[in-house]
Amino acid sequence: xxxxxxxxxxxxxxxxxxxxxxxxxxxxxxxxxxxxxxxxxxxxxxxxxxxxxxxxxxxxxxxxxxxxxxxxxxxxxxxxxxxxxxxxxxxxxxxxxxxxxxxxxxxxxxxxxxxxxxxxxxxxxxxxxxxxxxxxxxxxxxxxxxxxxxxxxxxxxxxxxxxxxxxxxxxxxxxxxxxxxxxxxxxxxxxxxxxxxxxxxxxxxxxxxxxxxxxxxxxxxxxxxxxxxxxxxxxxxxx
Numbered sequence: 001x002x003x004x005x006x007x008x009x010x011x012x013x014x015x016x017x018x019x020x021x022x023x024x025x026x027x028x029x030x031x032x033x034x035x036x037x038x039x040x041x042x043x044x045x046x047x048x049x050x051x052x053x054x055x056x057x058x059x060x061x062x063x064x065x066x067x068x069x070x071x072x073x074x075x076x077x078x079x080x081x082x083x084x085x086x087x088x089x090x091x092x093x094x095x096x097x098x099x100x101x102x103x104x105x106x107x108x109x110x111x112x113x114x115x116x117x118x119x120x121x122x123x124x125x126x127x128x129x130x131x132x133x134x135x136x137x138x139x140x141x142x143x144x145x146x147x148x149x150x151x152x153x154x155x156x157x158x159x160x161x162x163x164x165x166x167x168x169x170x171x172x173x174x175x176x177x178x179x180x181x182x183x184x185x186x187x188x189x190x191x192x193x194x195x196x197x198x199x200x201x202x203x204x205x206x207x208x209x210x211x212x213x214x215x216x217x218x219x220x221x222x223x224x225x226x227x228x229x230x231x232x233x234x235x236x237x238x239x
Contacts, residue, residue, distance in 0.1 A: 184222030
């Protein structure tokens with residue numbers, strides 16, 4: 001017959017139960033059991049890239065904002081249009097119908113003897129009009145009432161017609177007398193008339209000019225020769 005445990009027997013088992021509980025607590029603390037790990041450690045965020053550099057460390061390319069691109073394109077377009085307008089205006093001004101002949105009505109003419117080359121004079125024609133004007137061929141000179149016109153040195157003919165914009169000047173050189181005295185029929189002139197040629201040789205180019213001469217006059221002889229109209233003073237006096 002099985003007998004029930006007495007209170008004495010229960011007291012004998014109490015120390016064993018307490019020891020078992022302590023053993024279970026020790027197992028939890030040494031990591032073999034489940035324990036509360038506490039709050040999660042914060043996760044480090046990746047370092048922010050430095051200004052002006054990419055994540056790889058190479059310089060970053062700056063992309064203009066849409067408005068900046070638009071402004072740049074607009075500025076380029078405006079510059080191109082202005083340049084085209086200038087070119088069109090230049091072409092229009094140079095068109096044959098907008099060009100005139102240089103003559104006494106739209107220019108200022110001066111005649112001045114020069115020390116070098118010897119026995120030479122420089123004729124200067126300045127465009128005082130508002131259009132391009134052409135100096136065609138060479139000046140036709142007449143001192144006082146002379147009945148002949150000096151010839152032009154063929155070797156001085158330029159490759160193109162001398163054209164003057166408003167305010168620009170063209171030039172012609174004049175050999176007044178032979179330096180060695182070989183010329184004949186010498187005379188001293190007090191007056192000079194400059195005639196201009198048209199689009200064909202020896203045609204009428206319009207109004208003449210009468211530039212003043214030095215008070216003592218200008219000596220010339222049969223060697224009197226002129227150059228073709230030149231774009232530069234040096235070319236006019238190089239002959």
